[in-house]
Amino acid sequence: MTSLAMIEAAASRLKGHARRTPLLSSPFLDDIAGRRVLIKPECLQHTGSFKFRGGWSAVSALAPDVRQRGVIAFSSGNHAQGVALAARQHGVPAVIVMPADAPQMKIDNTRALGAEVVLYDRVGGESREAIGQELSHTRGLTLIKPYDEPQVIAGQGTTGLEIAAQAAELGVETADVLVCCGGGGLTSGIALALEGHAPGLRPRPCEPAGFDDATRSLASGKIQANPTQSGSICDAIVTQQPGDLTFPIMSRLCGPGLVVTDDEAMHAMALAFSRLKVVAEPGGAVALAAALFRKDQIQGDTVVALISGGNVDPEMFRAALATYA
Amino acid sequence: MTSLAMIEAAASRLKGHARRTPLLSSPFLDDIAGRRVLIKPECLQHTGSFKFRGGWSAVSALAPDVRQRGVIAFSSGNHAQGVALAARQHGVPAVIVMPADAPQMKIDNTRALGAEVVLYDRVGGESREAIGQELSHTRGLTLIKPYDEPQVIAGQGTTGLEIAAQAAELGVETADVLVCCGGGGLTSGIALALEGHAPGLRPRPCEPAGFDDATRSLASGKIQANPTQSGSICDAIVTQQPGDLTFPIMSRLCGPGLVVTDDEAMHAMALAFSRLKVVAEPGGAVALAAALFRKDQIQGDTVVALISGGNVDPEMFRAALATYA
Known part of the structure; x- marks a missing residue:
């Protein structure tokens, strides 16, 4: 809390x-x-x-060995960019899971901030949670939720x-x-x-x-x-x-x-x-x-x-x- | 200097x-x-x-009895608004001399900041300096030049x-x-x-x-x-x-x-x-x-x-x- x-x-x-x-x-x-x-x-x-504040706070609060493995977020918008820049400034990887039909500019911006963007097929019913869980599990990434x-x-x-x-x-x-x-x-x-x-x-x-x-x-x-x-x-x-x-x-x-x-x-x-x-x-x-x-x-x-x-x-x-x- | x-x-x-x-x-x-x-x-x-800085600096530097009589500026743009707001915040009158063909929005904005706007006929050859000198003389206004x-x-x-x-x-x-x-x-x-x-x-x-x-x-x-x-x-x-x-x-x-x-x-x-x-x-x-x-x-x-x-x-x-x- x-x-x-x-x-x-x-x-x-x-x-x-x-x-x-x-x-x-x-x-x-x-x-x-x-x-x-x-x-x-x-x-x-x-x-x-303002999302940069929360992203930076969360990334900086992780134990160094956990942080080092990287972070993951689901977002096509402001949270994605906040987490991406915060991770880059900490020198750790960030994976952002975005719908494949997100505006190209948002995908490009998030990549330009150093994040790896993983696209999922929202319309075809792919579950971003399943993709995220798989990535977290295999790569040890920590999920940064957008507000809760x-x-x-x-x-x-x-x-x-x-x-x-x-x-x-x-x-x-x-x-x-x-x-x-x-x-x-x-x-x-x-x-x-x-x-x-x-x-x-x-x-x-x-x-x-x-x-x-x-x-x-x-x-x-x-x-x-x-x-x-x-x-x-x-x-x-x-x-x-x-x-x-x-x-x-x-x-x-x-x-x-x-x-x-x-x-x-x-x-x-x-x-x-x-x-x-x-x-x-x-x-x-x-x-x-x-x-x-x-x-x-x-x-x-x-x-x-x-x-x-x-x-x-x-x-x-x-x-x-x-x-x- | x-x-x-x-x-x-x-x-x-x-x-x-x-x-x-x-x-x-x-x-x-x-x-x-x-x-x-x-x-x-x-x-x-x-x-x-930035013009507000210069306007405020000049108005605030005047001797109180001089400032009380008010200030005057020639401008249709940013200097006009800077001087107008600075004068209003000092509680003294501001006269802004603007060409009659200035955009109505700039005239309205300057008036909304509390200034008296005096229009002159730029195209017809009226001299803003003559108008300003007359106003300065009769009303004791101090001229605030835009940069020099x-x-x-x-x-x-x-x-x-x-x-x-x-x-x-x-x-x-x-x-x-x-x-x-x-x-x-x-x-x-x-x-x-x-x-x-x-x-x-x-x-x-x-x-x-x-x-x-x-x-x-x-x-x-x-x-x-x-x-x-x-x-x-x-x-x-x-x-x-x-x-x-x-x-x-x-x-x-x-x-x-x-x-x-x-x-x-x-x-x-x-x-x-x-x-x-x-x-x-x-x-x-x-x-x-x-x-x-x-x-x-x-x-x-x-x-x-x-x-x-x-x-x-x-x-x-x-x-x-x-x-x-």
Whole structure:
């Protein structure tokens, strides 16, 4: 189980490796939101998302002889790149199991970060778990899960330590902290960090409409699944349901979830472009969208919103600008 | 004349007001450049460009009774927004004189930052200097020049203090520091800061082809003008010629200038989007373009490149992505 001490230890290991992202703001966004908006742009993190923190934390926490044999992850997205770069920086092999129909650019990027990419036939029914188990067994690779893994949660939680310190520098003692939420690794890690270092800051998961498993799970008090996992432009944060490790933490510490539409996420992407000069992916923009377009559901003079990642296809980004910028 | 002490004093005044932008990097950019590339993204500065530093420095350096009467600037671009926000944060009036045919969005943005915008008929031959002089005289406004002004140079130089400290943290002692150069305020300020704090870092101005007045001035040892001031997409950094105050500093401290094409600047914008997740304007991308596409003209294992601003129209940005991303 992830503890505050584990998050602080992860922060020590990440020092000089992960980027301490700044807090951004814009008077134009404050006007839209009707309150001060502070943005934590984890799109500026190595590999373009917060996932590098969890990957680095998990790889660095392994015993040296275990780590030396290498790590394995299942992912076609941000977790893959985070684990790949973290492994390369530790000088150990990384195997990333990706569906054969993943975008070529994502496959190329993951390979360019030094990982060995193993493709499986998702459509034909090949089991990535079976492939992974076979590789783990024969090569001694350690599986790095994307969110339901204590050291991954601890790594993501380092974002919360930074938010606590940066908010204190600005004299902000109470605020909702809006977090883009998939499986809940980032949300639960931040929640633990804020509980320890800034108890007046309340974490709240943000999700796209139709994929609001965390919001419904929090409301009902038990884990709820999404009816489907495909069909959202916010693919980076769509998972089946909150994790067995992350949900109890979120349930204990988070305020109610916030849900935004795909169009609102696209609008927030365009505003991040024009007002903050950062690139957000659709899933990475849902918390900013909630800060801007769900103001009646938010309390206080100040709100903090994460931008969790910026790995967006140029076509999608151009579409957001064409409609909303 | 701007001194290192003035830059350090400006840094003290700017503390808690200007953003300390991080140093970014990407293994993909390192591969293109053939060396380590460290990027200082001043597009993330307040108002989307480094100009906020100089504006804040100049406004904060005024005697209180002088400042109280207000400030005036001639600009349709980044300097206007920097001065407008700095004045508003000091609670003093700002008048910005802009051509009547400036893009409506720039006029709106400057007004939204609290400035009074006075339009003049550029095409019909109205003199902005005459308008400014009249306003200064009747209302006691102090003119804040965009670059040839010691306290503006000192403010821009604070960027150099940060680069010196951030490079030292990474163990970088020698490198070329590539700076997007218009009138030379940023380049000369950084040059003075590096001379004092990181003498192994060599500043070099970067310019768009056809508007390489600083490069030619440095090569010939005396101030050279551009034949024209219009027709570049890199409008933010096109000026007639280096300043009377900035050129002697650049001449004493800078290495040779670097010149890139508009297409290379657009390509660098697309790479900043995909690899750094930041938004660069064409003029703001020329130094990154030089780092990536003029590698034979650069020395050392590491190069530092400024992104000076990100205030780009969505149409231009979409065009860069359509061609190069």
